[in-house]
Amino acid sequence: MKKTLFKIPAVTPDGEFLAGYSENGLTELSFPHPGGRSARAAKKEIIPAKMRGWHAATEAALKKILAGRAPVKFPPLDLVGTDFQKKVWHALRKISFGQTKSYGKIARAIGRPKAVRAVGGACGANPIPVLIPCHRVLAANGKIGGFSGGLEWKRRLLAREGICLSVGGS
């Protein structure tokens, strides 16, 4: 079922993120498109006032995170997914700024210590990167694991927080 999603570009020093808002809140957030292909954004004129408010909060939080500071305000997130995914995302949101967690930790936090792989899948299905600190989730080895939005982004975001990655060598 396709809801009416309003796509609004969030301009940050690191690029132009694309935020998707539903009638309930922020439901999707994408990294800037490579290749200069700007996504088609909804016309500002038809965007409800509340969505503009959400977007202000989103953009502010985004900028703060990119600047290496904890966001003060979060927009309402309209997380759509399975129960498992919601659980994982909620656990992700509990991660404090500057802190990192492993997939195993998340798995244990939601009561499925063996479901680390499923957690990885849920994180991969995370519709809202950065706002949901999926980039703060590392593998148990302290490795970066992977990242759908691009490993460079994960690396950059973690570097902003002063987190050292053991990307060195094999």
Place this chain on the structure above:
DNA sequence: CATCAAAAACTCC
């Protein structure tokens, strides 16, 4: 609607 099969950003031995 129920069942089968494959895949996923991992972890342990």
Place this chain on the structure above:
DNA sequence: GGAGTTTTTGATG
């Protein structure tokens, strides 16, 4: 390096 556990998603009958 290989095997294991859990969940999600799409196709098939």
